[in-house]
Amino acid sequence: MNAEEDPYATPTEDFSVSELKNGYSLSDAQRLHDAWTLEKFLNITESGAYSYFHLSEFLPHAVISRDGPVAELAQARSQIVGNTSLSADTKNIRFEDMITSPDSPVQGVMVVKKGKVVYEMYPGMRRTDRHAWMSNAKVFAGLLIAMLEEEGKIDVQKTVSDYLVEAKKTAWAYIKVIDILNMQTGLDLEENPASRSGNTPYNVFVRAEVGLPAPDGTTYTHNQALYKIPKLREPGERFEYSSANTQMLGLIIEAVTQKRLAELISEKIWMKSGMEGDASLGLSPQGNGIIHGLISSRLSDMARFGMLFTPSWKQISKEQIVSDAVIKKMQTSGISDNFLKGSLGPRLTEEFREQPLSNTYQWDAVFKDGDLYKSGMNGQGLYVSPATNTVVAWFATGFSEIPMEAFSRTIVQRLATPQN
Known part of the structure; x- marks a missing residue:
């Protein structure tokens, strides 16, 4: 498929995401703020990347509040993640080599296995930066x-x-x-x-x-x-x-609950999950919560959100926020015959190198083994494996040489082998 035929071909500027791991200078921040447009936000651009960290400079925001003690995540680093390799053309590429290369678009990756951080890397952001989830945020609507x-x-x-x-x-x-x-x-x-x-x-x-x-x-x-x-x-x-x-x-959610989305997410999810920081929700000029994409948080808190769909929820919350019945419903409510119709199903099949079973409840893909995946515009991702108790979360501004989708599923499978 050539660029003219590919509806997912995205205009891309040439800039280095890896330089963002130390933040922005005053002059760069002012330059990129002034250069921002909607088109630059929607495409892969330098000022778009700046706005992924600083959306509140461009749109009004509501706070999604945290509460209580932070659920600290234990460390159990594994070399399996960084050493996992996949083929591209005639060569094999290690995961860590790919995401840390100077031209990598990946900004942060966290892998949590059985409630412990087995991998954490920030090649293009600071650990404490809040980054826009983009369409990863859609799963909040499905969950609510x-x-x-x-x-x-x-x-x-x-x-x-x-x-x-x-x-x-x-x-x-x-x-x-x-x-x-x-x-x-x-x-x-x-x-x-x-x-x-x-x-x-x-x-x-x-x-x-x-x-x-x-x-x-x-x-x-x-x-x-x-x-x-x-x-x-x-x-x-x-x-x-x-x-x-x-x-x-x-x-529909606001009409039924008579509450704003940010308040509802705070009360039902964020305050109960030991989050490290507050999150934020972008608003339209009329005050609509843009729940389809404009939630921003730390990467570690996106991983904690993913943990709510695994047995490790007990390590971050006093109550089971996402019930087993809800997870089962999400795993079984899609229609397989519809998945490859439209443009996203075939694209995901290509990126995963495997055909998912269906999409479901705002998740882009569910696999036969029950694993769930959600993508975010221009390179964000959240992969959750309830059966293996694993979460892979990442932020990016652009797309890797080998899709993060393929690596995330492969990493989960390799971590699940008996010797690991």
């Missing part, structure tokens, strides 16, 4: 919906208009919540680098998110742009990835 299901407050077989009166005269009206969770709405909203910048309903949505007018000059609120997305086909037919789905889930 699942928790509200358990509480009997949401029925995913009901439609959007059952929860949001505003949806009744829109294309969203009769779409079931489960079809939004699994990104098979049938609306004209599929997201990739091409649709983010093209003359598309998704481009209108993403521009409204930061207060910019649509390509035709009309200025919409974020909700107006979301509600005006038109129908393309019947729901339930194919996996078509879109942040617009997650934003609709966010509206």
Whole structure:
């Protein structure tokens, strides 16, 4: 597939991510702040990388609060992670050699096995930096919906208009919540680098998110742009990835709970998980929590979040926040026949070098062994293996020579061998 045919081809500037491990000078910070645009944020650029650390300079934010003692993670370093190698063309590449090379886009990696840190490396950031999760944040929406299901407050077989009166005269009206969770709405909203910048309903949505007018000059609120997305086909037919789905889930969650998303995430998840720092949630000009991507935190806290889906939850929380039933539901609620339809399923199959079973509850992929994976725009990732009690979390600004997806699954499997 050439660049013209690849909807995931992303414009990329030439700059060194490895230089960011010591932070920014005053002059660089001012230069990159002034150069920032929405396009630079969406693509792989130097000022985009700056904004991944400093989103509150560009958008209003709400605080996701931590509470109580920090759940310190014990260290049990393993050489297996760094020494894991995969092939690229005719050569084998060690994981640590790849992520620490001068041209690597990877900024931080943490691997947690049975509640202990077996690998931690920050080749392009400081350990205490807060970095945008990008679409890794979508799994918060999936989790909150699942928790509200358990509480009997949401029925995913009901439609959007059952929860949001505003949806009744829109294309969203009769779409079931489960079809939004699994990104098979049938609306004209599929997201990739091409649709983010093209003359598309998704481009209108993403521009409204930061207060910019649509390509035709009309200025919409974020909700107006979301509600005006038109129908393309019947729901339930194919996996078509879109942040617009997650934003609709966010509206449903707020309507059901009558609480803001940042407050809800704080109360139900972040305050209970021994997090090292507060997180933040970016807001639209109208105050909408941009739950589809603009959560920022330390890498260690993204790993702690992943631990909530493993038996190691006991090491960071006094209560089981993600129940076994919720995990099972997430592992079994996808539709395999839909996964390779749309553009993301085939891309993930190529990156993992293995076909996942399906997508599910805002996770991009679930495997036959129950492992879960979520990607974030321009190189973020969270891979969780409940069965082997392992989490791999990473931040980046760009894509590695060998996809981090392939390495993350291979690392989990090698750590799970009997001798390890």
